[in-house]
Amino acid sequence: MNQLQFWANWQKPTRILYLFSLSILVISLIIFGIAYFRGLENVIHxxxxxxxxxxxxxxxxxxxxxxxxxxxxxxxxxxxxxxVASSMAINTVGNYIFLGLFVIGFLLILSALSAVNRFWYLIFMGSVILLIVTFNFGLIFNLANNYLNVGLIVLYVGSSYFFHAFRPDIDILKRFGTFIFITVLLGIGIYKFSSVSHPFLLLASYRTAGAMLLSIGFTFLISYEIVNVFLFISTSTKSDQPLNNFLIISIIYLANVLLTFLNNNKIIDWNMIYLSPFLLLIISSILGIWGFRSRRNLSASIMDFEESGAFIYVGLAIITLATCGLSFATANDPMTEALEDAITYSHLAMGIMFLGYVLVNFSGLFKQNLEVHKVVFKPLKFPVWMFQILAVIVIASLLVLKDFFPVKQASAAFYNGLGDYYTTEKDYKFAEVEYKLALAYEHRNHKTNYALASLSLTQGDNETAGVYFRQALAKNPSAYSYEALSRSLFDAKSFFDAIFTLKEGLQKFPKSGELQNNLAYLYNKSNLPDSTVIYYEMAVxxxxxxxxxxxxxxxxxxxxxxxxxxxxxxxxxxxxxxxxxxxxxxxxxxxxxxxxxxxxxxxxxxxxxxxxxxxxxxxxxxxxxxxxxxxxxxxxxxxxxxxxxxxxxxxxxxxxxxxxDKLLAFQNLQMWSNADSTDKKGKYFGLLLNTFLKKEALSNTKTPDFKSIKEAEQVLKQFPLHETVVEKAVNLYNQNKQPEKAYDVVMRAISWRKDSPKLYEIYITQAQNIGMKEYANDGLAILQKLSPTDYQRFLPTYQAKQQSIEKASAGFQ
Structure with missing residues (x-):
């Protein structure tokens, strides 16, 4: 446990800061994992x-x-x-997390550098000054001069030099706290006085170049940690054949790295599972926490591991994981591929060289069955740095063979970041310029083409968007790009091309339920029901x-x-x-x-x-x-x-x-019908009204009984034309001395049911009751035309009623 927790015996301030830095490293690893597994979903949905x-x-x-x-x-x-594939969003949160982790890693390194050897301190400070200058703080405040950069150099480098030259006794925790305080004040100043809308996004965008360089350096630094662990396993288990075991494990591992290298460079495309370069990075980063300590004698003349080396290592690891996470969080595939190449090139070249280094220096010790891992960094013949130089030469040769394509990808990644910034600022003209600069370095990358297509859609240029969506499929196709291209073709009336695009997409992504659903939709438009059902069911x-x-x-x-x-x-x-x-x-x-x-x-x-x-x-x-x-x-x-x-x-x-209320329904239908009697809808409403009225006329539904006016009103809403209901309601209103309301009830009924003799009889009688003789006579004439038989039957009743009314009137006089 003492060897595993080597920091347990450190001074308390150093131990506290180191544990804090390890916790940040774990957080960086978790964030990277989330961004990695979300993939394109970080910016497209x-x-x-x-x-x-x-x-x-x-x-x-x-x-x-x-x-x-x-x-x-x-x-x-x-x-x-x-x-529908969304436009490419700008993952501002991912950029801010990257910037925060980068700053923490940078400040850890800066705090540790103040304790290194003077000669190397001056060299490292030159790199720090270059890094500060490339932050481009002047852009945040629209300053053309370098006064702000000079001020920042004085603050950061000046403080570092003070700790290095005058107060080396101040522990690293206080140094780190000082740099944190300066950075917080700087952040507040940027937030309060910035001349741009998204200053921290601008800083993050300009950090990608420096971050990638530091990440590549760190990747090379840890590139032989896995082979070194194989050496530890082979020579610490007291095996009879440690050399054979070491060779077999290492060769199998390096062969898999070689296959990954060949696959990433499109030299092979075998149907097999390849090692993930980022898995190699993570494993090597974790192993390197102890591996870097085990070779501390190599850098003892430059720095002390406890005071500097451990923090420089963790700071670089945090920056590297944050950079890799940013590449996935922003779907910046040129950055992802450049980092993949850096990992595979380094692990392949340095892994082979380290294997050679061990064999050249310690083959005799293997024969004696000694624990070679304990003395691996105390070479008997040739130092490890010679093999590192050879590895650099191999990597440089690979870059030459590739026409420095990974370098071009890194440049494309940088301009993609700037394009994202200007897109967030809604400065689409400059965003387009930056994205096209990225295309100049890597014209087939998915990120740039999809982003340019999204910009084209924003500006209503669907045709240009289609061109960029097609280019996005060239190297790193996505289901999103296939859908977006298909939609562009569909909108351009190229129906069958849209279908073909989706079918091509399903060849690449056979489990994409989204593409299956959309293909079923187009098949349905083509009147192909069988295919429609098949693809909908697959999509489910x-x-x-x-x-x-x-x-x-x-x-x-x-x-x-x-x-x-x-x-x-x-x-x-x-x-x-x-x-x-x-x-x-x-x-x-x-x-x-x-x-x-x-x-x-x-x-x-x-x-x-x-x-x-x-x-x-x-x-x-x-x-x-x-x-x-x-x-x-x-x-x-x-x-x-x-x-x-x-x-x-x-x-x-x-x-x-x-x-x-059925009467309200009839009124609305009549109003809609009369609004435009020549329109199809008008004719439909008229037909529907007549059908409803006919239904009411033929209805023999049992009606609810009622005994009060309130109950009658509720029943009349649903049975306003029902002869029995109307008759009962009229009688009830009359009994309650409300003959006018009784008249309104029957009047509304005959206005909609003009074919009911019974309703006309009720109407005529009620008109007589309220003294509206002319209305009663008019109703009688209508009844005669409507049904002569009912007229002859009802006439004596009408006449008797009329005579009764006249006698009552004469008696009153």
């Missing part, structure tokens, strides 16, 4: 585009005669949804939001299935708490003409939310005579719902007819 479709349904039906059935036609609304299994294709399947069957099919699908469908699904399920229920009560709580209608609207609308129709009445009229009048107002008003009219 799937949006859902919803499309409403009208679907003719039979709302109700009734028999006119044994051989004739009338139907009440209406429309249900289905929601069909597609997955593979899409992250499986409720979208599941909802689309219901919409498909609602549109294409027969009544029996719809009932079968409904019986097998599991319920999903998703608004579009619920709306489509109700549409399917309308197609199946199901009378089953649907117990559900409809959502509030969000502005512009088509799924909410479809659910609410279909619910109102499906539950036409059941459940609660929805406040659809109020919804239709609310601001933001203008697009849905007409359909909501129609659904509200259906509610009025089936469980509200």
């Amino acid at each position: 799937w949006d859902v585009l919803s499309e409403l479709n009208d679907l003719p349904v039979v709302l109700d039906q009734f028999k006119v005669s044994p051989d004739e059935t009338l139907t009440i036609p209406a429309k249900a609304i289905t929601v069909t949804e597609q997955f 299994k593979n899409a992250k939001k499986s409720e979208v294709p599941a909802s689309n399947l219901l919409a498909f069957w609602a549109t294409n299935g027969k009544n029996s099919t719809a009932k079968d699908i409904l019986s097998k469908t599991e319920n999903i708490a998703y608004n579009s699904f619920q709306g489509n399920k109700l549409a399917l229920k309308l197609v199946a003409q199901s009378t089953e009560n649907t117990e559900t709580e409809v959502p509030p209608l969000s502005k512009g939310n088509v799924s909410d609207f479809a659910w609410i609308y279909n619910y109102a129709l499906a539950q036409k005579s059941q459940g609660d009445t929805l406040s659809l009229r109020k919804l239709a009048e609310e601001e933001g719902n203008e697009e849905y107002a007409e359909d909501l008003s129609f659904a509200n009219m259906i509610q009025d007819y089936y469980k509200g």
Whole structure:
């Protein structure tokens, strides 16, 4: 444990800072892991585009005669949804986390450097000054001179030199605290007085170049840690053949690194699992905490491990992991690939060289079965730095063979970062310039092309966006790019090219439920039902939001299935708490003409939310005579719902007819019909009104009884044209000495049912009761034309009533 926790015996301030730095290293590792596994989702996501479709349904039906059935036609609304690749977002949070970790790592290194040997201190300080200058603080305040850089150099380097030359007795924790204090003050000044909107994002963008250089240096520093561990394992277990064991393990490992190198450089493309370069980096970084200490004698003349070396190592590790995390957090694939090359080149070249170093220096010790790992950095013949130089030469040769392509990728990564900054500033012209500079260095990278396509879409240039989306597929294709290109082609009326693009995308990403869903949507547009169902069902299994294709399947069957099919699908469908699904399920229920009560709580209608609207609308129709009445009229009048107002008003009219005020439903239908009698909708409303009236005329529904005026008013809302209900209501109003209201009841009834002799008889009688003889006579004339038989039967009653009224009038006089 003492060897593992080598810091346990350090002075308390040093130990506290070291444990703090290790905790930051762990945090950096966790953040890197999150960014790595999220991948493109850090900056691109799937949006859902919803499309409403009208679907003719039979709302109700009734028999006119044994051989004739009338139907009440209406429309249900289905929601069909597609997955849409979003524009490339700028991960400002990822940039800020990177900047924070970089600053902590930088300050750890700066604190440690003040304790190194004077000669090396001056050399390292030169690098620090260069790093400070490249921060470009002047841009934050729109300063053209270098006065600010000079001031910062005085603050940071001056403080470091003070600790180095005058107060070396001050412990490293206090030095670090001093630099933290200076940095916090600088941060406050930047926040308060910056001339740009996102100053810290600008700093992070300009840090990528320096961060990559430090990361590459650190990667080379730890590149033989894994082989060194193999040496430790082989020579510390008292094996009979330590050399053979070491060679076998090392060669297997280096062969896998070589395969990774060949795969990354597109020399091979075998169907196998390759070592992740970043896994090598993480393992080497962790091993290097102890490995760097084990070779502290190599740098003893330069620095003390406890005072400097340990903190420099951890600071570089934090910066490296933060840089790798940034590459994934911003989907900056040129940066990712440049770092991958740095890792694989270093681990391959230095791994081979370290193997050679061990064999050249310690083959004799292996034969004696000694613990070579204990003296590995005390060479018998050639020092390790000679093999490091050879490794550098090998790496340089590889770069030459690759025409320095990894260097170009690093340059592209830097300009991508600047493009992100200007995009955040909404300075699209400069953003485009920076992205195109990135393209000049690496024209096939996904990040730049997708970002330029996103800029083109922002400016309404779909054609140019399509070009960039196609280029984004050249080397590092993504399901997002395939979808975006397909959409560009679809918008440009290249329908079959859009289908072909999605099919090509599924060859690359066969488990992409999003592409499967969108391909099913296009197949449905092409009237290929079998293919539509197949791909929707595949999408349900593979899409992250499986409720979208599941909802689309219901919409498909609602549109294409027969009544029996719809009932079968409904019986097998599991319920999903998703608004579009619920709306489509109700549409399917309308197609199946199901009378089953649907117990559900409809959502509030969000502005512009088509799924909410479809659910609410279909619910109102499906539950036409059941459940609660929805406040659809109020919804239709609310601001933001203008697009849905007409359909909501129609659904509200259906509610009025089936469980509200039928007269109000008739009035609305008549008003809509008269608004434009030549329009298809006007004709439909007129037909629907006549059908409703005919239904009322033929209705033999048992009516509820009532004994009070209040009860009568409620019953009249649902049975305003029913002869028995009207007659009872008129008698009740008359008994309660409200003959005018009785007259209004029957008058409203005959205004809609002009074919009912019975209602005219009631009307004529009530007109007589209130002394409206002329109205009674007019009604009598209509009754004679409407039904001579009923007229002859009713005439004696009318005459007797009239004589009674006249006698009463004469007696009064």
